[in-house]
Amino acid sequence: MSNTELHPDEVVCAAEDGHRQIKVLEPRPVPLGGLRAMTVRRTLPQRGHTLIGPWCFVDHYGPDDVAATGGMNVNRHPHTGLATVSWLFSGAIDHLDSVGTSAKVVPGEANIMIAGKGITHSEFSTEDTTVLHGAQLWFALPEEHRHMDPEFHHYVPEVLQADGTELRVFSGTINGHTSPMEMPVELIGAELVMEPNARFELTLAQGREYGLLIDSGSVTIGEQPAAQEQLIFLGDCPDEDRTVTLVAGDTPTRLLILGGKPFGEQIMMWWNFIGRTHEEIVEYRARYQAEIGAEGEFPTDGEEIFGSFPDGQPAALPAPTMPTVKLRPRGND
Numbered sequence: 001m002s003n004t005e006l007h008p009d010e011v012v013c014a015a016e017d018g019h020r021q022i023k024v025l026e027p028r029p030v031p032l033g034g035l036r037a038m039t040v041r042r043t044l045p046q047r048g049h050t051l052i053g054p055w056c057f058v059d060h061y062g063p064d065d066v067a068a069t070g071g072m073n074v075n076r077h078p079h080t081g082l083a084t085v086s087w088l089f090s091g092a093i094d095h096l097d098s099v100g101t102s103a104k105v106v107p108g109e110a111n112i113m114i115a116g117k118g119i120t121h122s123e124f125s126t127e128d129t130t131v132l133h134g135a136q137l138w139f140a141l142p143e144e145h146r147h148m149d150p151e152f153h154h155y156v157p158e159v160l161q162a163d164g165t166e167l168r169v170f171s172g173t174i175n176g177h178t179s180p181m182e183m184p185v186e187l188i189g190a191e192l193v194m195e196p197n198a199r200f201e202l203t204l205a206q207g208r209e210y211g212l213l214i215d216s217g218s219v220t221i222g223e224q225p226a227a228q229e230q231l232i233f234l235g236d237c238p239d240e241d242r243t244v245t246l247v248a249g250d251t252p253t254r255l256l257i258l259g260g261k262p263f264g265e266q267i268m269m270w271w272n273f274i275g276r277t278h279e280e281i282v283e284y285r286a287r288y289q290a291e292i293g294a295e296g297e298f299p300t301d302g303e304e305i306f307g308s309f310p311d312g313q314p315a316a317l318p319a320p321t322m323p324t325v326k327l328r329p330r331g332n333d
Contacts, residue, residue: 021235043231052211053260054139062133071125076316079115081274088134097121098307101152110170118305119150145184164198188259194248210259217253266329292316
């Protein structure tokens with residue numbers, strides 16, 4: 001998914017739960033563009049809160065009537081220094097990328113695209129999709145891996161059922177259940193579905209921070225109520241593992257559990273690029289524009305970092321104009 005928002009606002013309230021800070025991050029609507037703009041609800045990044053572990057971008061959308069909204073129609077666009085995780089609750093999306101991957105994203109299965117030094121891809125909801133509902137997630141790559149060659153992975157997590165809950169761990173470890181997916185950074189990711197009034201004891205690992213994105217229903221996290229579409233941040237606890245009790249409301253509840261070690265690096269995030277300096281972002285933009293024939297000359301070193309794309313596809317999205325002020329790196333305050 002392509003990012004179209006350059007200056008996010010922030011709505012935050014903060015509290016303390018033992019040794020862990022709690023923030024309630026409210027969603028903001030962001031239109032993706034086009035004649036019938038699909039609107040997503042963005043909870044990350046926000047001013048003052050850029051990362052949860054390595055997670056740096058959380059878009060939540062639907063359920064949308066595709067006949068009314070037009071669904072997802074995102075032409076070829078670039079990424080650097082990050083990885084995308086596509087997770088659907090309903091509908092399907094066709095993914096095409098410059099490493100030769102053609103894949104369908106369907107509910108309950110994780111599609112993970114590691115951009116590394118550079119990749120381009122497109123995303124279109126399938127013709128048979130009537131209701132589109134899901135989340136698009138990005139995580140930042142650390143310095144040692146951000147220039148790696150791009151990769152694509154597909155994983156179908158096991159469904160773990162217990163006491164009115166279903167857990168699908170697509171990355172990392174939750175409550176002793178570990179995904180076999182190997183990632184270039186420690187990453188926690190799962191879907192939790194809860195029957196009305198069900199309880200789930202979530203172990204919060206020492207030195208890890210978590211974000212709980214409420215897709216549907218409502219849930220109480222410890223003593224913190226959380227409503228649909230909110231992202232609840234639970235800061236890291238350096239001393240010990242802790243357990244927090246999640247209690248669903250009177251209707252079925254579904255949420256995503258995201259987390260990891262605090263990232264420990266500042267990032268420069270603009271449009272679909274993650275780098276470390278303003279000059280690096282400027283170079284990414286110039287290379288991409290030249291490679292798609294939009295503006296400028298091809299880089300003198302002759303390296304095509306964003307790859308080729310199959311013929312017959314819709315035109316690539318041009319990069320927006322760089323802001324007139326110098327970009328500044330971001331990390332959590």
